[in-house]
Amino acid sequence: MEREKTHSIFFSLSPLLYLILSILFFRFIWQIPYPHPMALFVAGFLSFLQRRDRKLLFLKSAFRKNFLSVLPAMEILFFVGMLIASWAYAGVLLVMIQAGILFLQPDYFLPSLAIVAAIAAMVSGSSWTTAGTLGVALMGVAEVISFPPSMAAGAIVSGCYFGDKLSPLSDTTNLASSLTHVPIWSHIRHMLKTTCISFAIAIFCFYILNLFVWDLNQFQNSTLQSNQFLLDTTKQISWLKFIPVVLVFGSALLKIHIRISLALGIVSAIAFSVKEFGLPFDIIKTLVYGFESHSGNVVLDRFLSGGGVVAILPTEILILAAVWFGAVVEGYGYLAEILIQIKNWANDRWDILLSTMGTSFLLNMVTADQYLSLVVPARAFRSLAEEKGIPEKDISRALEDSGTITSPLIPWNSCGAFMSTSLGVSVISFLPFVFFNLIHIILSVSVLLIGKKNIKVHS
Structure with missing residues (x-):
């Protein structure tokens, strides 16, 4: 033809x-x-119409x-929706947020987010695994301490893609290497100079941005008081609830497929909820429709409520x-x-x-x-x-x-x-950061x- x-x-x-x-x-005139x-x-329909050989x-x-080509990504998105819902239901996200508040210093918050995400992505070899697990919890920390979510998301994405790019476990790194017949370590070494320089400059920029947007006195006077519930519980962190996190990243380190890694995270979180609450008959509803938090803390409830298959559907429609x-x-x-x-x-x-x-x-x-x-x-x-x-x-x-x-x-x-x-932030919002x-x-x-x-x- x-x-x-x-x-x-x-x-x-x-x-x-x-x-x-x-x-x-559609964004600025119709505003849908x-x-x-x-x-x-x-745009696709107009492009279709102007061709004569349709x-x-x-x-x-x-x-x-x-x-x-995008079907695997669409499938993984459903797993991530269920993972977020199950981790919120079982208290895994809450424990991760508490640990983040305990260890992440406000004065270096943005650079810390980028570095932590970079290490996790380098270890797991996956920006998606990092963003869908650790990234969600780090966004929770940002929410609790009233840090702009767009900036926090920008730092997390930066770290995810730096670590993914230099990880020998990364699928994209291995794909680029195999397509050009370049040994994986030669490929990574060749990327080191420009990639490390870019990340170093980015960390410096995050530090400068942190200085401009962070008011420590305001943090101490307002945020600490409004979130006293969370900060008090940091002394009683249930470290066992990090087991689902270890399973996800451990299986990724062993090069187990991301679907299985996420499934392990979901199943282990459900096991914790069964141990704590007995057989949870509403867990299926939670996995489908998402988790609704009723802790009494407005900031925490706003962040923890969500996830589930239904929350992923707008993204799936976008990809289609x-x-x-x-x-x-x-x-x-x-x-x-x-x-x-x-x-x-x-x-x-x-x-x-x-x-x-x-x-x-x-x-x-x-x-x-x-x-x-x-x-x-x-x-x-x-x-x-x-x-x-x-x-x-x-x-x-x-x-x-x-x-x-x-x-x-x-x-x-x-x-x-x-x-x-x-991460719960639009691309347009986190793009500048x-x-x-x-x-x-x-x-x-x-x-x-x-x-x-x-x-x-x-x-």
């Missing part, structure tokens, strides 16, 4: 223009509660491929809308035309590396799946890189510098949706642009 001839780059990019305009319309799913559907076979094939949009863009040739234009533009080493990063970011926006944002550019540019004598480790680093790093910054990407759902990811993108692109400029000067 033949397609239409290749259009101009402006026509090929029109779906992204429709998407941006739709988001602005969940603008992104509707914007993705409308054969449904193209759409069906692309939709099926994109749906299968993104799959529809991606199916139209990919199925009707928009994406292929953009890739052709990019490959025609890429003439030297620096152009190819920049093209790899740009394509990864574009695929994160279009397909809503970070794995495709690694696989497609690797296939598209690896042979071109070999022709130009570009080391394979440069391609593998470029894939991670964009594909992995930008995925949580896009609201409808499965990673962005997961982080938003787990994901210092590591933003700084690393700027640093990586700057290094390539400077290298390109120096080559031109010397030639």
